[in-house]
Amino acid sequence: MFRDPQYLWLLLILIPILLFEFLYRAKHKVRLPYTRFDILKKVYKRSSVFRFLPFALRILAIVFLIVAIARPRSARKKTEVSGKGIDIVLAIDLSGSMQAVDLQPSNRLQAAKKVAINFVQKRKNDKIGVVTFSDYAFTACPLTLDYNLLSQIVEDLQIDQSANGTAIGLGLATAVGRLRDSKGKSKVVILLTDGRNNAGDVSPGEAAELAATYGIKVYPIGVGKEGPVDYPYTNFFGKTAYQKVNIPIDMNVLNDIAKTTGTTMARRAQSTEELEQIFSRIDKLEKTEYKIRNYYEYKEKFWIFLGLAFFCMLLEFVLRVPLKIFLP
Numbered sequence: 001m002f003r004d005p006q007y008l009w010l011l012l013i014l015i016p017i018l019l020f021e022f023l024y025r026a027k028h029k030v031r032l033p034y035t036r037f038d039i040l041k042k043v044y045k046r047s048s049v050f051r052f053l054p055f056a057l058r059i060l061a062i063v064f065l066i067v068a069i070a071r072p073r074s075a076r077k078k079t080e081v082s083g084k085g086i087d088i089v090l091a092i093d094l095s096g097s098m099q100a101v102d103l104q105p106s107n108r109l110q111a112a113k114k115v116a117i118n119f120v121q122k123r124k125n126d127k128i129g130v131v132t133f134s135d136y137a138f139t140a141c142p143l144t145l146d147y148n149l150l151s152q153i154v155e156d157l158q159i160d161q162s163a164n165g166t167a168i169g170l171g172l173a174t175a176v177g178r179l180r181d182s183k184g185k186s187k188v189v190i191l192l193t194d195g196r197n198n199a200g201d202v203s204p205g206e207a208a209e210l211a212a213t214y215g216i217k218v219y220p221i222g223v224g225k226e227g228p229v230d231y232p233y234t235n236f237f238g239k240t241a242y243q244k245v246n247i248p249i250d251m252n253v254l255n256d257i258a259k260t261t262g263t264t265m266a267r268r269a270q271s272t273e274e275l276e277q278i279f280s281r282i283d284k285l286e287k288t289e290y291k292i293r294n295y296y297e298y299k300e301k302f303w304i305f306l307g308l309a310f311f312c313m314l315l316e317f318v319l320r321v322p323l324k325i326f327l328p
Helices: 005-028 038-043 049-069 108-122 147-155 168-179 204-213 251-261 272-285 302-326
Strands: 073-082 086-093 128-133 137-144 186-193 216-223 228-234 240-246 267-269 291-300
Touching (some): 005 049, 108 147, 108 186, 108 216, 128 168, 137 147, 137 168, 168 186, 168 204, 204 251, 216 251, 216 272
Parallel strands (some): 086 186
């Protein structure tokens, strides 16, 4: 494509004029007797096309110059996406009760990790971080756009075998701390736990009030089935065996957190499918609005035609002198 295609009209004006001039001169040219260079005369005969070569080169040079003036260029379509993303922290319970094997693929933690990774990979331009908690809280990954790194960190999470409790309040407070100064359009904590708050020096209510103060929404999720579930232990022979254990989830506390931060109520996932549905619902609720602008990136090509024009003019100059001598 051309930036200034109007200059191409010059081709329809100049080329016919030059052709007319050439034909006129050729018809009225005074020819002198050819008395020398007998050997060259055998090579360059009167009918030789070489006599027309300088004129053809001149025409080509003019064509290339006009094309260069018209500014040929290639265009590549590009898309610019603008919009303010959502800042999200996944707060994941790593206490011993997450070893219960009532969710697929193997236990509650593995189910939470699988669904969380799928959630992360679906997001675009949202900063996501990870906080883990058992009887204390730890920032496993600060807010980042590197979803591959984040997914690997989530995949590597392990049960805290040394933990003696579940600090839901402290885990939520740590997640709030990662979000309070962020510049996201919206700030969200997805809190996954399967127990009761029985550790830490921050209560869930205090952490929820703190989140509400900073405009942070919390989506609490209770992970695990109601009633007795299979729980692994090491038997007398050093092998893994299972026993039925009742692991109560304090849904009342989780509901209070949700109401305080404006997400209405907590959800309970008694299967991996239900957990996926809850994350899918959150994904739809917390969507980033983007503005898409299409534009073209141009690369100038005029210098190619300018070089061709210069080459044709140089070649015409080189050939014109000997042809004048050798051709009658």
